[in-house]
Amino acid sequence: MPTDATAFGPGRVNLIGEHTDYNQGLALPFAIADGVTVNAWARDDRVVRVLAVDLDEQDEFLVDSPGRVDGWRAFVRGTVAELSRFGVPLVGASLEISGTVPRGAGLSSSAALEVALVLALLSESNVPEPDRLELARLCSRVENEWVGAQTGLLDQIASLFGEPDRALRIDFRSLSVRPVALSLGGCELVTLDSGEEHIHAGSGYNQRRAECAEAAELLGVDSLRDATMEMAAELPSPLSLRVRHVVSENSRVSEAVVALERGDMEELGRLLDASHASLRDSFAVSTDAVEDAVARCKGAGALGARIMGGGFGGSVLALLPPDGLVLEGAVSVRPGPGARVSPL
Ligand code: GLA
Numbered sequence: 001m002p003t004d005a006t007a008f009g010p011g012r013v014n015l016i017g018e019h020t021d022y023n024q025g026l027a028l029p030f031a032i033a034d035g036v037t038v039n040a041w042a043r044d045d046r047v048v049r050v051l052a053v054d055l056d057e058q059d060e061f062l063v064d065s066p067g068r069v070d071g072w073r074a075f076v077r078g079t080v081a082e083l084s085r086f087g088v089p090l091v092g093a094s095l096e097i098s099g100t101v102p103r104g105a106g107l108s109s110s111a112a113l114e115v116a117l118v119l120a121l122l123s124e125s126n127v128p129e130p131d132r133l134e135l136a137r138l139c140s141r142v143e144n145e146w147v148g149a150q151t152g153l154l155d156q157i158a159s160l161f162g163e164p165d166r167a168l169r170i171d172f173r174s175l176s177v178r179p180v181a182l183s184l185g186g187c188e189l190v191t192l193d194s195g196e197e198h199i200h201a202g203s204g205y206n207q208r209r210a211e212c213a214e215a216a217e218l219l220g221v222d223s224l225r226d227a228t229m230e231m232a233a234e235l236p237s238p239l240s241l242r243v244r245h246v247v248s249e250n251s252r253v254s255e256a257v258v259a260l261e262r263g264d265m266e267e268l269g270r271l272l273d274a275s276h277a278s279l280r281d282s283f284a285v286s287t288d289a290v291e292d293a294v295a296r297c298k299g300a301g302a303l304g305a306r307i308m309g310g311g312f313g314g315s316v317l318a319l320l321p322p323d324g325l326v327l328e329g330a331v332s333v334r335p336g337p338g339a340r341v342s343p344l
Contacts, residue, residue, distance in 0.1 A: 002042030002091045004344035005123035009115030010035035011101035012108045012158035013191060013317060013333045014308055015167050015182075016275050017253040019283055021152030023212050023246045024173040024223035026253035029154060030182065030335035031162020036099040036112040039344060040120040043092035050076050053098040063090050068146070072097075075110065078146025079117040082138050090125050104197035106314025110147070111155030114139035119341040129341075132160045133175055150206045151310070162338035169257055173225050180257055182335055186322040187265045190330035192297060196289040196313030203312040208283065212246065215239040225250070238284065245282040249275060269303025269319045276306030285311025294318075300327040 010031035017027025043049070050059040052072055059073045063084070066077035076095065083090055095117075103109045118135055122128075129135070136156035143149050157170055157177060166179035216224050218239065219231050224246040232243035252271045259267040276294060280286040290307050297305035297318035305318035320327065 001126065002124055003126055004039075004041045005120050005341055006037060006039045006344050007116045007119035007123065007339065007341040008035055008037050009112040009117075009119070009159050009339045010162055010336060011112045012155055012162070013189065014154065014158070015189070015317070016256045016271060016306075017154075017170075017249060018275065018279055018306075018308070018311075019208060019212075019285070020246060020249050020253070021154040021170070021172045022150070022209055023216075024225040025246060025250040026172070027154050027170050028167045028180065028253050028256055029158035029170070030167040031158055031338050032101075032107065032333050033336045034099075034101040034107065035159070035339075036097065036101065036109065036116045038113075038116040038120040039096040040124040041094045041344070042124055043094055045092045047092045048076070048080055048095065049093075050095045050097065053096060063092055072113070074146045075113050075142060076117060078142035079114060079121065079139075081146070082141050083118065083121055086130075086134075086138055088122060088125060088127050090121060093121065093124055095120065102193070104314065105191075105193050106198055106309035107191065108155040108159065108309070110143060110149075110151075111139060111159045114142050115156060115159045115339045119339055123341045123343075133157070136160055150209045160339050162336060164335055164337055166335050167260075169253070173223070180260055182260065183263060184319070185263050185265055187303065188320045188322075188324075189333050190297075190318050190320055190327060191308070191315040191333055192293050192318060192327065192330050193315050194287070194289040194293040194313055196287055198310060198313035203310065204285065205310045205312070208242065208285065211239055211242050215243050219243075241282040241284070245278045248278055248282075265303055265319065265321070272304025272306045272317070272319055276304075279307050279311060283311070287311075287313055289313060290316060297327060297330075300325040300330075302327075 014029040066081045139156040169178045293316045301324035302318040308317040
């Protein structure tokens with residue numbers, strides 16, 4: 001018997017470890033309170049009817065032939081197609097999508113949508129939830145093959161595995177996820193929107209990913225996880241710079257875990273600043289609007305601030321001390337629970 005369901009997929013903040021996921025590296029994200037809700041009502045035909053409440057737009061297609069489209073509709077049709085390919089016997093559904101995480105702000109509205117859709121459709125079809133790593137891979141296929149963004153698994157794992165008060169140390173080679181207590185000793189993490197919308201499918205994101213793959217091939221390693229600074233020096237520019245970023249960023253994730261365990265907020269701030277400098281100078285994913293936003297954070301006394309997510313716009317992340325100045329437009333962020341679903 002189909003069951004009506006409501007599912008919530010949270011967005012994410014990535015404390016540190018950027019552009020490392022598709023290089024089998026390390027990252028330290030957490031799920032946030034904002035996200036996407038999908039309500040699903042079973043239908044007795046094979047139709048999927050969708051209402052995107054915030055956009056006041058609709059879509060309608062057959063479960064068995066989703067077809068290819070652009071924009072938000074690609075996420076829904078791709079999720080239905082990938083669940084069918086995964087062997088889930090989907091039924092028709094009326095879906096209502098609404099969200100609190102801003103689109104294009106670098107807080108993973110895409111993964112939040114994919115995750116909420118997957119959980120709602122599984123529950124509505126009365127299929128027990130598979131392993132969440134499998135679900136993360138499925139959501140990532142939606143993005144890679146239906147939306148056209150060659151993104152990794154960072155956002156989906158953060159959304160699916162989030163825990164209150166903890167960041168997640170993810171090792172993308174073993175796909176192990178270790179919660180790390182996020183005690184900030186009176187400091188606060190905030191995001192500040194640069195005002196520049198970023199879209200993975202159309203930005204330089206896919207190009208960066210291709211450059212990393214090319215560098216790994218030239219170096220004869222499976223992934224840049226096995227690269228070193230010495231190896232980076234053998235490559236022509238800009239590949240050498242891309243490798244330098246990935247190698248140093250992996251180290252910074254490990255150092256950030258140690259800083260958190262020691263409660264050393266000055267050191268955590270220094271690592272955020274170093275991550276930003278590397279993303280700007282070596283990985284070349286910053287923009288003028290992002291630099292302005294980072295400068296505003298630093299001007300307000302941030303211990304560290306950096307571009308977050310894929311880059312080319314979106315939000316910046318800052319660590320503010322207890323006695324920092326007011327930072328207008330900043331939104332406080334802390335780790336919340338991961339994706340969840342319940343009967344409607
Ligand atoms: C985006 C992608 C992730 C990851 C980050 C950069 O958020 O969706 O897979 O690559 O960029 O760290």
